[in-house]
Amino acid sequence: MADMMRGAYTGLAEIRRMVFREVAKLAYADADDDADYRWVDELPYRIIPGDVATYRESVFLERAVVGERIRLTMGLPLQDVDRPARLSEGVAAAARPETYYQPPLINVIKFACNACEEECYEVTNMCQGCLAHPCREICPTGAVTFVDKKAHIDKDACINCGRCASICPYTAIAHRERPCAAACGMNAIASDEWGRAEIDYDRCVSCGQCLVNCPFGAIADKSQIFQVIQAITTGDEVIAAVAPAFVGQFGGRGNVDKLREAFLRLGFCGMEEVAIGADLCTVQEAEYFVDEVPDKLPFMGTSCCPAWSVMAKREFPEHAQCISMALTPMVLTARLIRERHPDAKIVFVGPCAAKKLEARRTSVKSEVDFVLTFEEMAGMMEAKEIDYRQLSGDGSTDFEVASADGRGFAVAGGVASAVANAIHSLHPEREVRVEGAEGLANCRKMLKAAVKGKYDGCLLEGMACPGGCVAGAGTLQPVTRSAGMVRAYAKRSPYKTADEDRYRSQLSMLERSEDRA
Known part of the structure; x- marks a missing residue:
């Protein structure tokens, strides 16, 4: 099920953005280690002023829902509604740059749920x-x-x-059909005894499609906005690694210079293009495919989408080794940055909720400190009153590093195309058959067919979000528009295929034995 609301600035989108903005604004303003964070308790009244409800049946319910969204935005758990509590409870412990949110990542705010009928x-x-x-x-x-x-x-x-x-x-x-359940390709959403949505976390892979398809705003994920700003205001070197899907998300047409200026104004010390890591991931997967398919493995699935990868390994454990062990673009880019900035805090900024889950893995925690979505970044920009489109920039029009294929990772079909192109470039005699699926339900069908032998010798691309990364839960623009802008931006690269990337020589240094375990 496609997200019909993407790109429309609805009342729900406005509430989400206001919460991100107000949390960010006060986090920037209150950098005192001895702060008591009472301002957190006042935020719902700032976001929902007056005594007349706009969105729900009462202003009290509106403020209660906003209060839970504020807690999630700060990485805190939902409150128990059957006991007295302050919104600010636990904030002091969360107000440290090294703090990770506590699972689960995706949460249902029960009293915001409409208890929609099941199918x-x-x-x-x-x-x-x-x-x-x-x-x-x-x-x-x-x-x-x-x-x-x-x-x-x-x-x-x-x-x-x-x-x-x-x-x-x-x-x-x-x-x-319940919108959140229809959007969930993992069949992870059912009903509790009151008919409200309930997530089966044994099935959920945190793709986030439920939260962008719930028209009542009852599902939200946890954020690290608060912790990122804490790192910035305490003087840490904080560097952003920006996913290829950034093009057009904040307005404009891939204006790298404006984006760089915006990040500097937010307090970041630098910004790098994750498409560099996509190039390195492409070369890794191309080499693995040539070495392992079909002699060692019947087929190989791509690795860069964490929700697809987790689903494939969880539901098809006997074929888990068929999912590529190549490091994801996020991790490879972070390792490149850390080679030059060993003490930096690295923030992946992209379209994906599942990347927050990936960053919690033991092997990734030391590489990526924080993950923010484009929507969360937009809230931070509003907090600092940054209008991206009005920035002057330095006149540069490109990162001038990554290949067109690496930048194409953001659009469905782009990963497999990049890997196939690299194989053809490195091994011209090798033929590559490619199959792809968008949405986890379709990915499951593709894998079932592959297990039965239909796709022997194939490279399989799985994308949890219909349309690819440009349709991730943290994006701001309509999917087709974003896909077109990403393709146009990719064409500006001086390199066509990933094997032309100048960082390729560093790939062996960035690989570590534990990643293949």
Whole structure:
């Protein structure tokens, strides 16, 4: 299910942004180690002023939901609503640059949930009570009857096959589906005893598609905005590593100089392009593919999307070795930065919620200190009153490093294309078959077919988000628009394929034995 709200500045998007902005604003303003953080308790009143509700049935509920969003934005857990508590409880412990959020990453704010119905078919008022009654005749369980000349579906007898809806001449039968559950390719969302959404964390891979598809704003992920600003205000060297999907997210058309100026104004000491790491990841995967497929492995799946990688290894453990062990672009870029800035705090800035989960892995924690999404960065820019489009910049139009293929990682199909191009460049005689899937449900279907032998010898690209990284949970713009802008930006690179990257010679130094374990 595609996110229909992406790119529309809805009331929900405004609330999210206001929370990010206000937390960032006060974090910048309050750098005193002895602060008591009482301002946290006042934030809901600043964000939701007055006594008239705008979005929900009462202003008190609005403030309660905003309060929980504030806690999550600061990396804190949701509160227990059945006991007295202050929003600021636990803030002092979280106000340290080295603090990681505590799992789970994706959270349901229960009292914000609309308790939407799970999947079902429902007769609408478009029903004409026609003489043919095709919906009743085709139903395999007898769930459709007619009451007062209108169709009626017995939900206890219905098996949700959808045949009634497909045959109705008036399209009077609607398919109802909980938006968050429909967006979840892991079937990880069910209902609690009150009908509210509940996440099965044994299945969840933190792709974040549920949180951007919930129209009630009841699902949110934890942020590290607060901790990043703490690192900046305490004088640490903080460097941003920006994912290839950045193009157009803050306005403009890939204005690198403006983005660099914005990061400097936010207090960052520098900014690097993660597409460099994408080039190195491409070369790694190309070499692994040539060495291992088909002699050692029947097929190989790409590694850069953490949600896809976790799903594949969790659900197909006997084929876990078929997912490439190449380091992700985020990790490779961080290692490059750390070679030159060993004491820096490195912040990955990108479109992806699952990268926050990846950064918690033991082997990655020492490389990447924080992960922020583009939406969280936009909130930080608003806190410092930075209008990206009005910045002057230094006139530079490019990072002038990464290849077009490396920058293309942000769009579905880009990873596999980059790896195939590198293989053709390094091994012209080698043929490469490529298959790809977008969305975890489709990724699962692709893997099932691969396990049965349909894709022997293939390179498989899995993308958890439909459209690729440009559709990640932390993006701001419509997917098709972002994809077009990324492609246009990629064409400006002086290099076409990843093996032309000048950093390629450092790849062996950046690889470490424990990563292949």
